[in-house]
Amino acid sequence: MTESVTRSIACLNCGAPLTGPFCAECGQRDIPPYPSTRELVVDAFWELSGWDGRFAATVRALVQRPGMLTREFLEGRRARFLSPLRLYLLASLAYFVIAAATPDVRLPGKNTNGLTVSATAKSRPERVADAVSGSLDKSQVLTSADREAALKDIERAPALIRPFLHKAVADPTGFKRGIVEAMPRMLFALLPIFAAIVAVFYRRRKYPEHLYFAIHLHAFMFLALSVAALSKFTRVPTIVEAFTLVSVLWIPVYATLSFRRVYGGSIAMTLVKEVAIGTIYFAVSVIAFILTLYWVSVAG
16 A cells, blocks of 8 residues: 655645745745654754755765865855755764774784883883873773872972873873863864964955865865774774875875865965964964863863
8 A cells, every 4th residue: 555645735834835845935844743753764864964965965076076165155056065064063973973983903013011111210201191191091001009109290290281181190081081072162163263364374255265165174174084083993903004194195185175276376375375374273273172181171
């Protein structure tokens, strides 16, 4: 028996007459009141992926043609793509979910012997660094005595870094959880700052244009990092190293191509501006990260 589909004659949201599956006045889809579980699942999928294949079209444009997605939005051709903000949120969500689930893969040359060097043979900063590393790394064993000694050493550390060193050693689980929760917000807050830095070097454009560019560039960076993170599921160090190297090289090349497509200019001038923008943004990011660590350390 074929299931019949009942169409409404008027939009349930605004009351306007319906001539198709979407309301011409408010854009709401024609769905019956009190939707079924199936309809809720369909709505959730559409909200995440976009209508009419927009998700696939957006990702394809973002990855295959650097800067083209920003150009399309600036020139008004937006209907077939996801909004920049939705794209950024999806890309960042995918990365942080994948990164949180990835297994720990030991790369060649990384120390796996734990805290094997006698503490008396090390300076105080070295002992603190080892204690922090041992607390955050599940493969290393930090004894109660080592922890107590490290906490005493931390009391002599500079006041600025003392709170998060203490938190990392005394409560490593809470410290890592706080960082994981705070990082997406920190990176999102840095978006308008990155756009402002770009605006300093490309002054003939309006600020929203730089913000579009910043969102699309960061969305791509999250996708590239997601690919590198996914490689860890193979648990093969060589594959992980290869994908990580490709991502590290791919991002600056992609950024250069994006800058040229959106803003124009010669390769030499683009590279000069890109290095300057990257240097300033790196300095701002370091400051933001330190503030985030401090906030995580004192917030709970």
